Amino acid sequence: MIVVVDYAKGNLQSVEKGLEAAGARDVRIVTTPEEIAAAEAVVLPGVGAFADASRSMIETGQMDAVREAIQAGKPFLGICLGLHLLFEAGTEHATEGELLPQGLGIIPGVCDIMPKIDTVGNAYKVPQMGWNSVDFADGCNTKLLDGIREGEFFYFTHSYIAPPSEYTQATTTHSITFPCFVDVGGTCFGVQFHPEKSSDAGIHVLRNFVKVVEGR
Secondary structure (H helix, E strand, O other), X not given: OEEEEOOOOOOHXXXXXXXXXXXXXXXXXXXXXXXXXXXXXXXXXXXXXXHHHHHHHHHHOHHHHHHHHHHOOOOEXXXXXXXXXXXXXXXXXXXXXXXXXXXXXXXXEEEEEOOOEXXXXXXXXXXXXXXXXXXXXXXXXXXXXXXXXXXXXXXXXXXXXXXXXXXXXXXXXXXXXXXXXXXXXXXXXXXXXXXHHOHHHHHHHHHHHHHHHHHO
């Protein structure tokens, strides 16, 4: 059973259908910590603000349940905002003078807004919306990118980005080069792009995730 966590910030049905198209046999949209704890694998989608998602997940107990599932080695996939929530904190919709909204804390670092100007003064539209290519990091070695060629295009829509870390497996460049794929221990993954909206390449990534779940 793969659960898609409903924290009122995700495009749930499209992720559910994407996983089913990738071969997942039992996909359920859930809300409670108990349902998350009972799952074999967890998917955290997201379209929304870090602060709102953090607050909702903490209040409902979802944050602890997802963190415990990851720490137990259950396969996890965070999509877009779901990737950001893997980190310690995020600045999106943060309240000035207060502590930054907290994430799962699986990866060190703070997610912040994408610059609108690059290092030589060229202007970029933020949010980034549309197709962009993915470049593998040095030593890239992750099951979810098996069969994906370097330079493949995926669909992005976001204003905030994750910081670099030792877990970065692939990057994308808009105004700045930023992580678009992380892998923690071969079971916990996060992607900045939307695989459910990325045609055949996206379904291939989801199929690889389903294989990780089935092989656990």
